[in-house]
Amino acid sequence: MSRAYNFCAGPAAMPTEVLERAQQELLDWNGQGCSVMEFGHRTPQFQEMIEQAEADFRKLLNIPEHYRVLFMHGSASHQFAMVPMNFLAPTDSANYIEQAHWSKKAIKEAKRFANIHVQQGFRQTEHGLALIPESEWQLDEQAKYLHYTSNETIVGVQYPTEPKAFSGKLVCDMCSDIMSRPIDVEQFALIYAGAQKNIGPSGMTMVIVREDLFAQMQTDRVPTLFQYPLMAEHQSMYNTPPSFGVYLAGLVFEWLLENGGVPAMQARNEQKAQLLYDFIDASDFYKSPVAKGSRSIMNVAFTLADPQLDSLFLLQAKEQGLIALKGHRDFGGMRASIYNAMPLEGVQALVAFMKQFEAQA
Numbered sequence: 001m002s003r004a005y006n007f008c009a010g011p012a013a014m015p016t017e018v019l020e021r022a023q024q025e026l027l028d029w030n031g032q033g034c035s036v037m038e039f040g041h042r043t044p045q046f047q048e049m050i051e052q053a054e055a056d057f058r059k060l061l062n063i064p065e066h067y068r069v070l071f072m073h074g075s076a077s078h079q080f081a082m083v084p085m086n087f088l089a090p091t092d093s094a095n096y097i098e099q100a101h102w103s104k105k106a107i108k109e110a111k112r113f114a115n116i117h118v119q120q121g122f123r124q125t126e127h128g129l130a131l132i133p134e135s136e137w138q139l140d141e142q143a144k145y146l147h148y149t150s151n152e153t154i155v156g157v158q159y160p161t162e163p164k165a166f167s168g169k170l171v172c173d174m175c176s177d178i179m180s181r182p183i184d185v186e187q188f189a190l191i192y193a194g195a196q197k198n199i200g201p202s203g204m205t206m207v208i209v210r211e212d213l214f215a216q217m218q219t220d221r222v223p224t225l226f227q228y229p230l231m232a233e234h235q236s237m238y239n240t241p242p243s244f245g246v247y248l249a250g251l252v253f254e255w256l257l258e259n260g261g262v263p264a265m266q267a268r269n270e271q272k273a274q275l276l277y278d279f280i281d282a283s284d285f286y287k288s289p290v291a292k293g294s295r296s297i298m299n300v301a302f303t304l305a306d307p308q309l310d311s312l313f314l315l316q317a318k319e320q321g322l323i324a325l326k327g328h329r330d331f332g333g334m335r336a337s338i339y340n341a342m343p344l345e346g347v348q349a350l351v352a353f354m355k356q357f358e359a360q361a
Contacts, residue, residue: 008324009337010175011150011196018251023245029247036247041240049234052251060253060262061178063185065207068232069244070207071213073225073239076102076175076194079205080109082226083171083190084311086217088114088142095139095166096120097148100155101330106147106173117143122157127291129157134165138313139160144170145189151177151296153197154328155289156335158296158336162187169213177298178206179256180340181266192230195245197298198339199356201251204245258339263338272338272347273297289333305335306361313357320353322346 006013029036030045039046053070063069072078088094092114096107099121110116117140119262122131129184139146146166151158153176160172162184169189178193185191190209196202207228214229224230224238231238256265277295280286285305288295304310313334317325327333 002321004321004323005236005342005349006317006323007338007342007346007350009197009328010194012198012337012339013341014200014248015130015252015255021251022248022249037244039243041237041243046243047193050241050246051252053246053253055080056250056253056257057206057319061183061185061208066211067185067208068211068228070209070228070231070248071236071241072192072205072207072231073203073242075196076173076192076205077109077204078103078226079173079192079207080106081112082228083145083147083192084110084113085222085226086219086228087169087171087189087213089218090114093117093140093143095119097146097163099149099152099157099329102153102173102175106149110147121148121152122294125291128289129155129294130291131157131159131294134163135343141167143168145171146232147171147173149173149175151175151298153299153337156296156299157290157294158298158302160293163164171237173358176339177296179262179265180298182262186361194279195249197337198252198341200245200248204242204249206249214277247345249303262346269297269338269340272342272344273300275344275347275351276336276338279354283354283358285361286354297337298337299326300336300338301331301333302336306333309361315352317350317355320349322350325350 003016026035031312032039041059057069095117097103098118107116107118119139120132121135123128138339145168170187171190174189174191175194176197179198192205192207195204209228217229219227220228280288280302286302288302314326325334327335336350
C-alpha cells in the first residue's frame with residue numbers, strides 16, 4: 001500500500017516510521033503480550049515510558065528544570081479555559097492577541113473568567129494579511145499575562161519570534177508549530193500545544209509551565225483535573241493518562257532526535273515552505289493571501305485565480321495522492337499543512353501537480 005501525501009491541518013500526518021513501529025508493537029508492546037492501550041499506567045514499565053517521553057521532549061526543546069511538562073487529556077481548546085482559570089482571579093485582567101479562528105475562541109473562553117484586553121494581531125494590507133507591528137500594540141501593562149497564538153493554522157500567519165512588547169508573563173498557544181523550530185522556553189510562563197499536528201494523535205495536549213507560578217494560581221476555585229499544580233504533583237497521572245497518546249508522542253520524539261532534532265526540522269521546514277511560496281509567488285494562477293514576513297512555514301494558504309476550479313483541483317490532487325488540501329471552512333481556498341512529518345518529496349509532488357493543473361486550466 002502506498003501512503004498519500006497528507007496535507008491535513010490536524011489531525012495531521014505522522015511519520016511513517018512511527019506508524020510502522022506502532023503497528024508492529026500494537027499487539028505486543030515492550031514484550032508484555034498486550035497493547036500499551038491495555039497496559040496499567042501504574043506499572044513500572046509505563047512509568048519508565050512516560051518518563052522517557054518527557055526526557056526526550058525536554059531535550060528537543062531544551063526545557064529548563066524549573067519548568068514542568070504535563071501530558072494533559074483533551075485538546076488545546078481545553079487550555080482556553082484552563083489558563084484563565086488557573087492564572088486569573090475575577091478582578092484580574094489579561095492581554096489577548098486576536099488573530100483568527102482559534103485565538104477568537106480563546107478570547108471568548110477567557111472572558112468567562114476575568115477582564116480581557118484584546119489587541120488585534122494582523123490586518124489586511126495591499127500585500128495581503130500582515131502582522132501588526134508590536135510598536136502599534138496597546139496593551140494593559142497591569143494584566144497578568146499576554147496570550148498569543150504563535151502560528152494561526154486557518155490563514156497561515158506566524159510570528160517569527162515571541163513578542164517583546166509586554167513586560168509580564170507570556171502564554172502561548174503553540175499547537176501548529178511546536179518543535180518545528182527552536183524556541184527559548186524561558187521567555188514563557190506557559191506553553192500549550194495539542195498533539196495532533198507535530199506530536200501525535202488527537203486527544204492529548206502538551207503543557208510546559210514554570211513551576212514557581214503554581215503558588216500564585218487560583219486553584220481553590222478550579223475543578224480538580226483542571227489544576228496545573230495538581231497534575232504536576234502527580235506527574236500527569238492523577239487519573240488515567242492518555243496512554244496511547246503518550247506512547248505515540250514518545251515514538252515521535254525518538255524519531256525527531258534520530259533525525260537531527262528541532263534545528264534539523266527547522267531547516268527542512270523552511271526549505272519546504274520556500275519551495276511552495278516561491279512557486280506561488282511566481283505564478284499568475286495561484287496567490288498567497290498572506291504578506292511576506294508574516295507567512296507560516298507550517299500552513300501555506302493559497303487561492304486559485306478562478307474559485308470555480310477549486311473542486312476540480314481537489315479531485316485531481318487526490319487522484320495523484322495529494323490529500324486534504326481544502327482550506328478551512330471560514331477562509332476557503334486551499335491550504336497545505338507541511339508539518340515536521342511532511343517530507344520534502346511531498347511538497348515537490350504538490351508543486352509539480354500545481355504546475356500541471358495551471359497548464360491545463
